[in-house]
Amino acid sequence: MRKVAIVGAGMTKFVRRALETPKELAYEATKTALDSCDLRLEDIDCVAHGSAPDAFDGIHQKGEYLADGCGGWNKPTMRVYVGGGTGVHAIIHGWHHIASGMFDTCLVVCEEKMSSAMPHAQGFFLTIFDAITERSLHPNLLWIFALEMNRYMQRYGYTKEDMALVAVNNKRNGLKNPASQFKDEVTVEDVLNSEIMAYPVSRLDVSPVSDGAAAIVLAAEPVARRLTDKPIWIEGVGWTLDTAYWGTRDLYYPRYLDKAARMAYEMAGIREPAKQINIAEPYDPFGYKALHHMEGLQLSPRGKTVELLRDGHFALDGNLPMCPSGGLLGVGNPIAAAGTMKVCELFWQLRGEAGERQVPGNPRLGVAQAWGDLMQVSSVVVVGN
């Protein structure tokens, strides 16, 4: 397998409702990523693009519609589609294209426009539940998160206040991100006093509905070295899918992530991730989910994660900064684009280009993760400078 580097990155602002069409959003992110490494579309061999449910846009087979905006015209183009896991999974596809020796350069572009769905994108999540054994109970996606969060809290004796600390941490980081859709800091009290949607989930425990796109440029080693003196290497990739019988596994531990993380670390030669990883971007659509995923990523001992969070271990200047970008809670959550945004963030952080939110101490290794489908899929990418 050949070594693969990230050589460029770009994204749009994440907003509640964008003037741009999905294709225009994808173009903005793609063009920004190309410009960042002084490449033109003709320098790109192939495209891996991603978008999550077609239903949000009401455009069936959205990949084909979107391809132009991703620079996919007349190129080998492949869409990735694993729900919330898409944003990191698409990067793994791009990595395959180059590591295999097939191509030298690849654009990875993920986009989501959730605002078109009326009255609310949430309604479409009904259709991910099993049509016969679950859907007639009229579930919404909050149920599954609330059931998981409650079980996680009960297993380790955590409180709603403990979980609220994540929103506070991530939203604080997000205020330093020029792509963020938020302007205000929130406190633990704000989170606890926000509307209870599905106990124990309150409104500010949840990431918003967003429109946006994010893109990176991948290159094979010799090309990467020619393009930049600061390539960021993809050192490990991992992904797994757990069973769709989600009620069958105990929800307090993200088993779907355990194997994906170990696979990525093994490839990267990382034996002690909690000591070796300098920056973590766990998937954080809900506050507790970031902590849940830190445990699945083997970056925090099970049941000790709140303690570490309270001790400042995961703060921007802590030993292992968590979601320095602000994450989904602090930047926004245009589903597929949010995962790619996490890898854009690691790219900028490891090059020392993250501005106000730069993690100190010349971080060397970062891990990004996204999760999706019916509590099932996890994709992990380890990058290093």
Next chain:
Amino acid sequence: MQEKVHVSGGTALSEQDVHSGEIFMTEDSLDCAFAWDTGVAINRYLTELKNGRIIATECRHCNRIMLPPRLFCELCFKPSSGWVYINDTGVVNTFSICHVHWDASRIKEGEKPYLPAVIEIDGASAGMGIMQLLGEVEPEKIKFGMKVKAVWKPENERTGSITDIKYFKPI
């Protein structure tokens, strides 16, 4: 070296922009209808629910009693070994008290919250939970590990659906 631009585009629209008449929108509404065949295993499951019983499948290879029942065991990928009746009682593994409908609209004043739970049914292998609703219980009195029993619809109202169980109530 000149700092590269990281962020471009993503023009936020406000409510005012949307209502101003200067931003145009095209609207459409889809009305999709489906009728799903319930399959070899679940058809038997639903037939037994209509009879007021819960049936599971067994995998003798993995030593599991599987609920919902299935044609094959996803672990060893062998066909299920046979059918087993199990109880209509179980234990609450986790639960929620939900104040929003499936489409994110809020429940109205006086309307009861949804009480979804993962229930481990007695007789199925440990950890084989199914999603069901709780009922006849004050939300604040729901406990982890609480023992519950199915409350069935009257026989003449059952249709061969998971909703033939109205909910599970504490025992």
